[in-house]
Amino acid sequence: MPASVSRPPFPTGLRLLNWLLGGWTAVVFVFLYVPIAVLVVYSFNQSRLNVIWTGFTLDWYRRVWEHRPLLRAAQNSLVIAAVSTALSVALGTVGAWLLYRYRYRAARGIQTLVAVPMVMPEILMGISLLIFFATLGMGLGFTTVIIGHVTFCFPFVLVAVQARLKGLDPALEEAALDLGATPLRAFWLVIVPCLRPAIVAGGLMAFTLSLDELIVTFFTTSAASATLPIRVFGMAKVGLNPMLNALSAIFILATVAFVLCSDRLRRASR
């Protein structure tokens, strides 16, 4: 019989574990952000070639705002990523739920098919999608790019949500149904909130993948829908312009600031 009172004191071992975990997380964050710090510092580099530090300047920040094609490409990337993420989350979450809920006979086949876009080399996906679109007579542009992005992003959402479903309490849906909810309302009001962490995780992955996608986009894009990676990749030939660093730095600083200040905004709106 363990020597414990009805409400045991917090064991010191657990506190130590928490501290260790926190310290390790800090180290990993340093690892993640060191190249970003370097990138931001080099956005002030005088040399156009972005390789050797020659001096300090704010010139590139000014030039970014004047460079229309680059800004347009950045805008395209964000729009495409946002739409692709929304569609991927919808497709992935609903797909994961249905596969969990019902015993489809072809379940294993469907599951494998879902995972295929993750393994398919990007050039194969790009060229085969292009051939498919061309055969259908479909013009290239935002739609075709988004289709390509959603195809390889939604498996990530689906897998992430499935992982959480495996630990889900089946009594939850039963309880909701017993209380008179339709299956749809039970799904939307009870299950989805429980799945939220995995949906958020999946959505973040999908967004990130879409922002950085190059090869599939190349084969499915038109001039109007060209994304930032395509522009950036071409610039490597003449030296990656510090303008790109400036653009990235602006975006990073904006999002980090938003993240850190977001509860002040939330508190203000309450």
Add this chain to the structure above:
Amino acid sequence: MSPTTLKTRPPALVAAPPEENRRRPRLLAWLLLAPMLLWLAAFVVIPTAILAVYSFCERDEVGRVVYRFTLENYRRVFEPVYLHIFWRSIVYAALTTAICVVVGYPVAYFIARAREAWRHKLLLLVMIPFWTSFLIRTYAWITILKQEGLLNGLLQSLPLGIGPLDLLYTPTAVVIGLVYAYLPFMILPIYGSAEKLENAVIEAAYDLGAGPVRAFSSVIVPLTMPGIAAGTLLVFVPAIGMFAITDLMGGAKVPMIGNVIQNQFLQARDWPFGAALGVVFMLMFAVTYWIVQRRGAQMG
């Protein structure tokens, strides 16, 4: 007895949903799944079929695909040099995945147990570095790791006697680059499955006399296994086909299977052979995944 509410029975007592709970699909269930199935059919099955057709064709002098049936491409795929390259890609991917699990799991766990307000913030902060341009990020790493780079500069300023490290364009730099790129895809799924899940369980474990290490290894890790499995899938599978990072950080000295397939469509202009390589590659994955799923279901 440790306090448990009616709603949160310890999930350890609940495995995958009991089979009676999972209903046999009626028409409605199939209809609801139809959008996803149609999407897969149109944008995965048909493109793969196109590739499969190409893989049985020949190419002519000018590089066009000629619709004459041949098995030559598949014969070539199984030559030792390509099998060796497949294997090398798998090894790098496996190593990357293993390191990501070890490095990323504690982070995911920490974030999952952090205060509510901080959870989403930390998650976003994990992802934000990857919203910069891939090339710029990788060039930043090159600036850090190169001979006269920041890392060596730091090491030499410290009186530790560690000479300048020749890291760039070596397998070490490649692994650093790969782990960097894939870490978030391990952290996020583990977080997704581990969040908010264990408080009652951990308390139960401690009540029953387990120390922190045992609580961790016997209770927490098994519960977060689905997350780890998901992270492994989401890192290992894409990593096999990755070659951009190995090229940039490793000097493109050693070909990965991604390089070889890409080359067939670009430099060699031998689309049928590239398609055959791709089909075999995807088939190997599909078969392995199929078997793994069956074993997973058997182990229940």
Add this chain to the structure above:
Amino acid sequence: MKPSRFLLAAGLLLGTAAALSAKEELNLFAWSEYVPQKVLDGFKQETGIEVNYETYASNEELLSKLLAGGAAYDLVQPSDYAAEVMIKQGLLAPLDPALLPNRKNLGAQFRHLPHDPDDRYTVPYMTGTVGIVVNTDVVKDPIRGFRDVFQPKFKDRIVVLNDNREIVTWALYTRGISANAISKENLEQIRPVVADWIKLIKVFDSDSPKTALLNGDVDLGVVWSGEAAILWRENRKFKYVLAEEGAHQFIDVLAIPVAAKHKEAAHKFINYILRPEVSKLISDEFPYTNPNVEARKLLSPEQLANPASYPSEGKLETFHDIGKLAADIDRLMTDLKSGR
């Protein structure tokens, strides 16, 4: 329908129709960082034609996208051998000489080139070479050719292009074989040469080999002349040498695909580019070799002095398409790279 609404709808329709017909556009599919924005803006200002500039990073990407896709471009910018492939496949439309009077500005050595002997389909845009860059601060030996570069004492101090055909060509040159005389026997002959070279190379990079040279990670490189010119502009210590055994000259051309919808606009653009003052703008941004002799007269002495942009004479050869043998080259290089 109320009269006001009807008028509004009609107005919108007419307006759109007018806008669509007035706004002519040109779909340009070209190398990225090869057509300066100033040139596109100037063209639009003069003719009112909007240029949609889509980009690729290699000839093979151009060919793949065209062959797979049916994307309708009005103007493309292949290199010589890619243009040759496209001509053989009937993908290019013949040019109308009457619409290209400025063609006379091109130097005589850039006419009747091997890939298009009658100058029917293509107009040279910019040219360059592949040669040797030496960091003369570190390497004091005289470097005259590939044999001087690939010596054991330079192990792990060399960067080369990640282009299988290029590397094979250099090896062929050291055996006195022409770049286009590729055969299975010749490839076997140079196999040991390349195998030795690979052991000495530190980095393969076709996108930005100058990075490794600037970083000091390597001291020698076999790179595009454009890269070498940029290096020379950064620091005069980077000298450019055309290998004495032989050098590859590439010529990037402008051509109009058969399926183009705006052929007249495309002709206008080509003629516009051939103007000396416009061509000079291109040279200002990108230090490649300008085939437009009238434009060269407008360049600054410093630009003309860049040895990578305007090298002294050398044994130059352009590439022909080698058809199926490209696959053999790829196989050879995959074998050798994998074998280390």
